[in-house]
Amino acid sequence: MRVIVLGAGVAGVCTAWYLLEAGHEVTIIDRAGAAAEETSFGNAGQLSYGYTTPWAAPGIPKKAAKWLLKKHSPLIFRPDGSLFQLQWLKQMLANCNHDRYNLNKERMVRISEYSREMFRRFEDQTGLNFEGRQKGTLQIFRQPHEVGAAEKDIEVLAAYGVPYQRLKAEECLQYEPALKGALPKIAGALHLPNDGTGDCHLFTQKLAALCVERGADFQFNHTIERIEHTNGHVHAVYASGQRFEADRFVCALGSFSRPALAELGLDVPIYPVKGYSLTVPIVDEAASPVSTIIDETYKVAITRFDQRIRVGGMAELSGYQITLKPEHRETLEMVVNDLYPNGGNLSRALFWSGLRPMTPDSTPIVGKTRFDNLFLNTGHGTLGWTMSLGSAKIAADIVCDVPTEVRSDDLGLARYSA
Template sequence: MKVIVLGAGVVGVTSAYQLAKAGHEVIVVDRQPGPALETSFGNAGEVSFGYCSPWAAPGIPLKAMKWLFMEHAPLILRPKLDMAMLSWMFKMLANCTTDRYALNKSRMLRLADYSRTSLAAVREETGLAYDERMQGTLQLFRTQDQLDASAKDVKALAADGIPYEVLDPEGCIRVEPALRHVREKIVGGLLTPKDETGDCFKFTNALAEKAAALGVQFQYGTTIKGFDIEGGRVRGIVTDGAPVRGDAVVVALGSYSPLLLKQVGISLPVYPVKGYSLTIPITDASRAPESTVMDETYKIAITRLGDRIRVGGMAEISGYTNDLGLARRRTLEHSVTDLFPGGDVSQALFWSGLRPMTPDGTPVIGPTKVQGLFLNTGHGTLGWTMSCGSARVISDIVSGRKAEIDATDLAISRYA
């Protein structure tokens, strides 16, 4: 079967790789000149199999109101007359209940844990190197209230059998020795030791080469205009060049997926939530992180990537904009220099990307009402984390096989 994958980010490339392994003829189409040049380019670098939670959680509406007035706010809202934005926000608020949080987190942990083993398998069979480390994620709490509130996450981790460790300040320093310089600023932490780190851009480019060796074709610099549908079945795509014909199409276009899908009457509740990052050269390794530290106060991840520190976070709801606000840069600099002043922020690369968020936090993976048209999108901040597992799930579904994990509640039909 000839399968067209739309999008050459980490989700699209891993999907293409798994589909090629399954024996399909695969072509990847993307508007950029190469792989991983949008949201996959400068993400936080954390592969968070355990630190994996929906943003829609009990107490978030109240916290959001407080964040809007913080100088270094983790949430920035720029309201506009946009029905898609308003609809998405109302749906997200509806998921901020204890029951919905537990259900959504369980779905996410199931897929993330599957992705952990899937990434390990890809690494073993390809030998890829991407500044990877397997030293876990430390969720760092600066206040007792934050530590107390982590109990709901501990409960969910325990229920799904995900390893974790609740740490006091000395335990945090044992995991991240550079924190000894700021001992007075922390009250504790939550360690998920199975988490990893790595450069998503390096990984995606290296895997694209492996996929090409399996016969995958990459058609870059091509704008996707729409679908070619005959008799309720997809037959290919329409582009700004020649049409591309195929037997199946997998949409992995991140935040841009709903814009294309609405042409065929599919309403996908995905909305862009902009994140920012700094990539900082390390000047003093003794004051740099060993793995990923999630600064819970600012919702910012500080990650070691080889000889660099990647600082990523914040959630800006402002539509399809990629401007670089200096206030956002100051927040990233404040978090990292407050905890790990081991890099030269004056030499940092400042970047922003659009995360494709669903209102319940869970990605959308599976078939649609159009025969032959499949989705693998809506991963939010966890595209890098969930990419390899999502790719295996969609490859099985496209191939007509039963996925190795329960994927029924990952499909778009859950929003019907």
């Protein structure tokens, strides 16, 4: 069977990998010049299987109103002039209740835990080096009320058998010794030992090379122009003047899935939520993080690579345009300097931004569409790296008409019309 995958980010390349594993002929089309050159390039770096939490949660509207007034806000909102932005916000707010939160959290944890298992199998199979570490995530809370609010997430972790440990401030040092100077600022913490880290860009590029070894055809520098279809069936994709035919198609275009599929009449509720990151050269390993630290107050993650620190965070709703504004860099610098003041050289840091493909319920869209040979693996929000192998295996199994190893019937686009 010939399959075309649209998108060579981590979601698309992982999907291609499992389709190749199943013995199919795979072509991957992307407008960039190489794999993982956009959203997968500079993400926060954490494989946060245990820290899988919907953005749409009870209390978020009230929190958001307060965040918008802060100097170092984790949320930035700027009207982009589109009706869709308002519609998406309305849908997201409709998910900010306990019932929807619990449903969405269960779906997300299901995918993330499956992805953790897929990463274990993948690393056993390939031994791929992507500067990965298996040292867990430390979620720190600066305020006592944040410690109490984490109990809802802990209930879901317990229900799924995800290991965790509540910590007092001084107990954080057994996992992150360099936090010693920041202890007075920490009210408590949660340690998730099954979480990992790694360079998503490095992983995706190396995986793309493995795909090529297995016969994958990457068509880079090809902008998708239109999709040829009749009677609920896709025939071909036109990209940069070329026509590409296949038996089945998978859309893994992240934030660009919605505009790409609009001509098919598919309403894909994915909004581009900008995130920002710094990549900081390490100057003192003893003063640097060991794994990933998530600062719950500022919603900023600090992750250790081999000789670099990746600092990622913030959510900006302002459309597709990317502008590297100094005030956002200042927020990231403030957080990492507050917790690890002597770890890296901020003057040499690389400042980056990418578009996270966010759904209103925070759950990715994986599965069938009303077109009999078009499938989706998109909308992972801030967890594309974490969910990459799990959602890709689910998507590939659905494409191949193979029963999925975990429940998947509630992950498709149809849930928005139910």
